[in-house]
């Protein structure tokens with residue numbers, strides 16, 4: 001079941017729950033059941049017979065594949081409604097997964113909007129399946145170009161609820177340079193399809209051209225015919241090689257990372273996100289933190305290529321980051337140099353829990369810990385060490401609010417076993433890194449009191 005699915009109820013002959021994509025509260029729908037589970041069934045949405053006209057406005061939909069492609073779920077909703085629903089997701093995640101009493105969870109603040117609601121995705125990974133055996137056999141030894149596209153060849157994204165690939169020629173949530181590149185890339189695959197034996201997952205990543213805006217030279221492995229200048233006259237290119245370097249600007253900081261490694265996929269929201277984390281660290285609900293207890297040391301666990309460590313480094317005297325990917329650590333170290341912050345930043349490759357042994361000289365009462373783990377959340381070992389270290393402020397950023405709620409619940413409950421101080425959840429809110437989809441990023445701020 002996807003978290004964006006609707007739970008519909010069949011009333012006759014007996015009440016029964018049916019899980020259906022894209023239906024909204026209060027609607028009456030026609031659906032085709034395709035699978036039964038023990039307590040409910042799965043169905044495809046065929047028709048909305050009585051729409052929820054307060055919420056559903058099909059004139060808002062900007063993509064011709066919406067309703068079939070598994071990528072987006074919310075295009076029929078106003079952006080305000082999308083933000084509201086995402087706030088509800090955070091609320092419910094803490095209600096059902098944190099095991100915290102209601103009194104320990106602060107009011108969920110309104111979801112912070114993405115400045116771009118379409119054309120924001122800086123990475124897409126369309127794919128296609130292996131050519132059928134019959135086609136491979138016929139094509140063997142021939143190097144003929146194939147046009148038009150064979151009917152069996154679909155290059156795109158999965159269809160809702162299936163592993164079937166849909167043929168997709170454009171993606172309105174992706175950035176202009178990615179859409180500009182997708183057409184020629186597809187044509188190249190179609191005309192060379194006889195050379196493929198396996199299915200392929202493509203990578204298209206939006207990158208600043210090297211030297212942009214001063215120069216328009218593209219980085220190696222970029223597709224040069226697809227340069228797009230944005231409003232700030234920076235030139236963007238599309239990188240398709242997993243090993244190539246991608247360049248991205250976040251505020252006044254420049255980042256370089258390997259195309260195949262992790263980096264947040266919506267550049268437009270990264271200044272609001274990192275500024276929010278900065279403000280959450282230095283301001284408390286009661287006002288600005290007094291200078292004599294102002295945080296001076298930052299630990300960035302699960303740091304990737306250093307997004308939080310580097311954007312926040314100017315506010316700290318020392319910063320330590322840790323990350324499992326050695327490639328991302330190499331980039332984080334380089335990014336510290338690129339931004340003239342190498343004097344205060346150190347990055348270590350390894351499991352996040354290992355960081356605590358290396359920051360024993362960080363003053364706990366002046367140290368902030370940022371956690372930004374993958375979807376599965378953090379683990380027992382990390383939480384044990386976090387509690388032993390006991391820094392004043394923890395900011396937990398997560399792309400999966402359900403595992404975040406579980407982990408935050410555990411941190412708060414375990415700290416209650418201490419005598420004296422304990423962690424409290426000071427604030428909680430969603431960030432919209434993925435407009436038009438049901439995904440929400442969540443930022444939780446924990447303090448020792």
Ligand SMILES: C[S@@+](CC[C@H](N)C(=O)[O-])C[C@H]1O[C@@H](n2cnc3c(N)ncnc32)[C@H](O)[C@@H]1O
Pocket residue numbers: 262263264301302303304305306307308322323324325328350351352353372373374375399
């Ligand atoms: C959601 S990303 C966040 C990266 C970074 N904070 C950013 O915003 O760009 C999670 C990162 O955790 C890393 N990771 C996964 N498991 C880890 C572990 N056990 N210890 C340290 N890092 C890990 C992944 O390689 C990935 O870069």
